[in-house]
Amino acid sequence: EDQVTQSPEALRLQEGESSSLNCSYTVSGLRGLFWYRQDPGKGPEFLFTLYSAGEEKEKERLKATLTKKESFLHITAPKPEDSATYLCAVYTGANSKLTFGKGITLSVRP
């Protein structure tokens, strides 16, 4: 069965302190890996899709990378407004569904 593990569960950063969030996966036949951001009481907001190892995508202070076993979401010089839960999900054609990790709650202090 597909498994997605995100670490750490929670991360507290000082504003401007760069860090990385990890998403490791065990799946058969990865067809896509997705990153979402979720604010309290809201639905997940789509950030990135990565399809193959070595791929990278950037958006403002966020950069997502993918290897054959894991993905990283790098946050450069974070701001308090980056505080949220970051979710990673994988899609494999075999199951035809997204399997989510439990998320990483990021808190950025001013």
Add this chain to the structure above:
Amino acid sequence: KAGVTQTPRYLIKTRGQQVTLSCSPISGHRSVSWYQQTPGQGLQFLFEYFSETQRNKGNFPGRFSGRQFSNSRSEMNVSTLELGDSALYLCASSLGPSSMNTEAFFGQGTRLTVV
């Protein structure tokens, strides 16, 4: 462009009752997926509909059912509610079925509380 709309936003029901949740996807999107989100289990897949057909179903009991209409709107029904059904129910829409690996956009969710 309007996003995914879920109604109602909040719902309180009593054990044993049934409930119907609604999801209107983004205009032009034909695929709708439903997820249950709880603090302990995270986001768990319920089912996916594309062109009025259920394409895939998660590991939930038969009390959970859904359907999709010709205009792509979808409803989810939970019968004989249990306390453990309290959760945020999320709907996601995408252009094509998940087999096409298209990006999914989520609604705000319906917060269901069973008392």
